Amino acid sequence: MPFHSGLAFLARLARVLRRDIDAVCNAIDLPWSNGQVEGQINRLKTIKRAMYGRAGPERLKARMMPIKLADLHTK
Incomplete structure (x- = not known):
């Protein structure tokens, strides 16, 4: 398994988290859960x-x- 595949995964995860930053912040800050x-x-x-x-x-x-x-x- 090439070393760069792990970095690609992290880059993709970071892009998704950045795209959904409001939801991520709400999940961390707010006491509610669905x-x-x-x-x-x-x-x-x-x-x-x-x-x-x-x-x-x-x-x-x-x-x-x-x-x-x-x-x-x-x-």
């Missing part, structure tokens, strides 16, 4: 993938809702 939102989106997509073609919309909706809300809709 990790919780991303986790919920990932959870919902996983459920949809697992149930694709196996259940109707009502079952899919019940599976995606939090347990307490799902109980209210089944009564």
Whole structure:
């Protein structure tokens, strides 16, 4: 592996960070995170993938809702 390939990688990383400098600064400075939102989106997509073609919309909706809300809709 040539030595310059590591430098090319770092140069590319620096270009990307410079292009997104506002987002990088906000990630460092601000206390907020979208990790919780991303986790919920990932959870919902996983459920949809697992149930694709196996259940109707009502079952899919019940599976995606939090347990307490799902109980209210089944009564």
